[in-house]
Amino acid sequence: MPAEKRRSVKFIFWGLFILGLNLFLSCQNENCVSIANNDLLIGFIRADTLDTGEIIFDEIDTLFYSATADGNDSIIYDKNTVRSTFPFPVNPAKGMTTFHLEMIDSIRYDTLSMDPIQIDTIYYINPTPHTIAVSYDRSQRIISEECGIEIFYTNIKVEEISFPTTNLAENKLSRFNEVNIEVFF
């Protein structure tokens, strides 16, 4: 092979070698983005029948005396939280979580004294606590070495629910969900 041709072969060889290595290394970047979470969103809805006979659905503010879960010592919600949709964190270590809800039926305010003003608040708790048990599949993914892992919760099934009318609106947990289970009063 002539010397000039050999030089050009070497030039092409090293040129492509460096280009290939750069291309390979430049494709190793990863983004730290996650849409997964473990919040099961339960929305409370009241159905009202209008004079015209039409039924309308309204989200209603709900108050729990306590909301707890089996296997979790902490109280998830108490009487200080008023919302129409509550995120209930499912157990990331198990494929099923059971929530117990003590609902407040009514509140009575008693004025104990006028000067200084003192008010006693009495909560009337529904004698029958409600239960919601859900099962789900968990799958894991490493987002990147730095970001760590995320856990996806899919295929949610309502295994037990003491509310008379419910609807499973979305069977995956995600940061973009509006509601997973609708509970109708």
Next chain:
Amino acid sequence: MKYFFSIFLLIGISFNLFGQKGRYAPTAIKLGIDPGTLGYMVFSEKRGFLEFEGDIDFDRFFVVANYGLSNYKLVEDTYVYENDGSYLRLGADINFMNKDPHLNVAFFGVRYVSSSFTDKLDYDTQTIIQTNTGWPNTRESNTNIDGKANWYELNTGMKIRVVKQLYMGFTLRYKFLMKIKGTENLRPYYIPGFGKNINTTAFGFNYYVSYRLPFRKKIIYTDSDKKVIKEKKKKAKKAKKEKK
């Protein structure tokens, strides 16, 4: 085991072809190793792999096979990920320097790749990205025992003769249409032969040192040779016609 069967089948077919004569009869086998992979095995705690390459020379075409063994381990504060597996690439290359007397190679080729692996993730339920799950932190584990992946590759590269039958070269790979099976509950972070499982496409790069084992003299058909062959054929035809 399946890979070994495929390799033996390929070798068997090749030996059958070695009996052939003519321009496209096989002339040599090139066996190579990626020394960069040895570097990973010695210096990298994260990644270790070993890749072998073999090709059979059919004039300007090569039938190519790569076999690789791979392990990958990530140890972080909140998780440990381990992956072990192997992969086999099968395909063909076309050589654009087939008239080169030193038998240097500049090629373009296609491959079908099959990879099988097992992987395991031990993780904290309170992850870096989700530090408050509302539940106490526990250590959990998930495993894929029979993960499989396959994809296609467009390859280009060169192999340059360094001394006698010793060649050095590289292959730049564009990997695409990657599909995974058997990994429903744990998405594998790494796939042997493919790399990190972030997209269904990826680039790859290998550096090879190969040794050529010729078993028949390779005839380099230059343009002037082709003219001579054509003229000979014409003469032979004429001679046949004259005989008739």
